[in-house]
Amino acid sequence: xxxxxxxxxxxxxxxxxxxxxxxxxxxxxxxxxxxxxxxxxxxxxxxxxxxxxxxxxxxxxxxxxxxxxxxxxxxxxxxxxxxxxxxxxxxxxxxxxxxxxxxxxxxxxxxxxxxxxxxxxxxxxxxxxxxxxxxxxxxxxxxxxxxxxxxxxxxxxxxxxxxxxxxxxxxxxxxxxxxxxxxxxxxxxxxxxxxxxxxxxxxxxxxxxxxxxxxxxxxxxxxxxxxxxxxxxxxxxxxxxxxxxxxxxxxxxxxxxxxxxxxxxxxxxxxxxxxxxxxxxxxxxxxxxxxxxxxxxxxxxxxxxxxxxxxxxxxxxxxxxxxxxxxxxxxxxxxxxxxxxxxxxxxxxxxxxxxxxxxxxxxxxxxxxxxx
Ligand code: KG4
Ligand code: ZN
Numbered sequence: 001x002x003x004x005x006x007x008x009x010x011x012x013x014x015x016x017x018x019x020x021x022x023x024x025x026x027x028x029x030x031x032x033x034x035x036x037x038x039x040x041x042x043x044x045x046x047x048x049x050x051x052x053x054x055x056x057x058x059x060x061x062x063x064x065x066x067x068x069x070x071x072x073x074x075x076x077x078x079x080x081x082x083x084x085x086x087x088x089x090x091x092x093x094x095x096x097x098x099x100x101x102x103x104x105x106x107x108x109x110x111x112x113x114x115x116x117x118x119x120x121x122x123x124x125x126x127x128x129x130x131x132x133x134x135x136x137x138x139x140x141x142x143x144x145x146x147x148x149x150x151x152x153x154x155x156x157x158x159x160x161x162x163x164x165x166x167x168x169x170x171x172x173x174x175x176x177x178x179x180x181x182x183x184x185x186x187x188x189x190x191x192x193x194x195x196x197x198x199x200x201x202x203x204x205x206x207x208x209x210x211x212x213x214x215x216x217x218x219x220x221x222x223x224x225x226x227x228x229x230x231x232x233x234x235x236x237x238x239x240x241x242x243x244x245x246x247x248x249x250x251x252x253x254x255x256x257x258x259x260x261x262x263x264x265x266x267x268x269x270x271x272x273x274x275x276x277x278x279x280x281x282x283x284x285x286x287x288x289x290x291x292x293x294x295x296x297x298x299x300x301x302x303x304x305x306x307x308x309x310x311x312x313x314x315x316x317x318x319x320x321x322x323x324x325x326x327x328x329x330x331x332x333x334x335x336x337x338x339x340x341x342x343x344x345x346x347x348x349x350x351x352x353x354x355x356x357x358x359x360x361x362x363x364x365x366x367x368x369x370x371x372x
Pocket of ligand 1: 016120154155156157158181182183185186197198199200203294295296297298299300327328329
């Protein structure tokens, strides 16, 4: 392997309902995607209103090798060119994770390549530092990582404020006490009859129609824990308030204006709480950089409002959001995390990772950091 030049990485991600493989190339402090293949199972699970773990595993088994071959083909890379393999080994749905880890363990043994296991959330954080797809103007293009780094992690399973003092050194400084924010989007969408996944559906309805009042007068939902002095969150109360509202107004669910207004107020409530706690954490820890991570980081309103408030209150802090292509689950982000892990490994650790297929385990509850 030519370390001085660059490192070519093949990664796969199967923790939930996307079968994903990617090839990236890392050089110095930058990671560029050569291919990023994501096979989504959304239409399969949508009919059940959420992800069914065994069905997800069955689909991953059917898709994983075609997806890996496509990633190699699109990148114009063959197995000999690969320096490092990476796979998500948790957290997530165990039957789904096992498909990814077993596939990668087999490839590592067969090709005699080093293998590293990556925490799914660590991947989401590193999505911020992938070079945006070429010719795309939506991303900032600045991929430099600055520590200490504060990440607002918002996904279907997690809502956390995570402080990283350097590569691989994480501390959870705040987290949800009940539902994750993505879960609240999904449950609220179901209550409003908007289907699965709920996040994009709510965002779309929130941005359509007239802002403000419906025939009911203005709708107001709670902002749980917004004034608490800690950095924790709670989202189940907002969801329960939507349930009460919907029960009282069953006849209005067929009215576009009503659903739009509830979606808008729900999104506003979530965004306000997330922004307020992130600003509080920024004040407490003085990070050099704030990043968004996880599926909910695709939310335009959250991206925009956090950016505006940070610029107003902490103009010295750099603000990064992942390119839209890298917000939802994908394997490029897993490869990016693996690149920086590898860079910080000793020669001994590197050479022993050729054997890590022997003991790498999928763990549905894998932990990334100590909790403060
Ligand atoms: O990171 P992710 O793809 O999977 C997990 O690791 O959980 O996140 C999925 C979550 C779902 O709850 C989905 O509704 C939410 O991300 N999501 C969004 C948006 N796009 C996806 N939430 C709000 N606004 C969006 N635009
Ligand atoms: Zn995710």
